[in-house]
Amino acid sequence: MRLLPVGTTLFVVLTLGACSPSAPEVPVGADGRTDPVLVQGRDLYQANCVQCHGSGGGGGRGPQLNGGTVAASYPDTAAQIELVTNGKGAMPAFGGRLEPAEIEAVVRYTREVLAENG
Ligand code: HEC
Structure with missing residues (x-):
């Protein structure tokens, strides 16, 4: 058996790693x-929201959250915090799972980082 050169193996590992979707980093x-x-x-978005809203906020089961759409629908941050806390339709309520400060953090992430994406 011929062993693959280390460089090739490393390349394959890194390329596969890059394919796993991950939410945009905070600038x-x-x-x-x-x-x-x-x-x-x-971190909270990655753990709780990507499965429905997409790792980049492009949407899926839930609506798109990137590209400034959320701030347009929810000019008032408090209304968005309320939606994430209490849920709506197929959007789960996170009030029982996350602390208020965590909900505020994930909402800020969608408004300030995801909004700039997509
Ligand atoms: C099980 C799937 C699911 C998960 C998990 C989920 N959402 Fe949603 N989300 C939805 C759906 C479906 C809607 C649309 C609700 C409606 O309008 O009836 C929605 C709507 C929203 C909206 C309003 C968007 C708009 O333009 O009206 C925001 C903001 C939102 N979700 C944020 C989040 C955040 C933040 C998380 C993680 C803490 C999260 N969602 C997790 C499914 C999900």
Whole structure:
């Protein structure tokens, strides 16, 4: 048996890794730092929302959340927090699963990071 060169194996592993969808990273702010609340929001989005709204917020079972659509439908952040807390139709209520601060973090992530995507 001929062994594949290490470089080829590494390439295959990295290429496959890049295929697994992952929510957009939080960009570095003007002060040179990433907002830790947005980083927490990204983790929460990845764990709770991607299966219906897509890793990039492009939608699927649930509506699209990227490209500024959410801020257009919910100009008031409080109304969006209420929707995620209480649910609507096939959108589950997260009030019993996430802390209010976590809901605020994931909502900020959708408005401030996903909105810029797509
Ligand atoms: C089981 C699938 C599912 C999951 C998981 C889910 N959603 Fe939804 N979401 C939906 C559906 C379906 C709707 C549309 C509800 C309606 O209008 O009847 C929706 C609507 C929304 C809306 C309103 C969008 C608009 O333009 O009206 C927001 C914001 C939202 N979801 C955020 C989230 C967040 C944040 C999470 C994770 C914490 C999440 N969703 C998890 C299915 C899901």
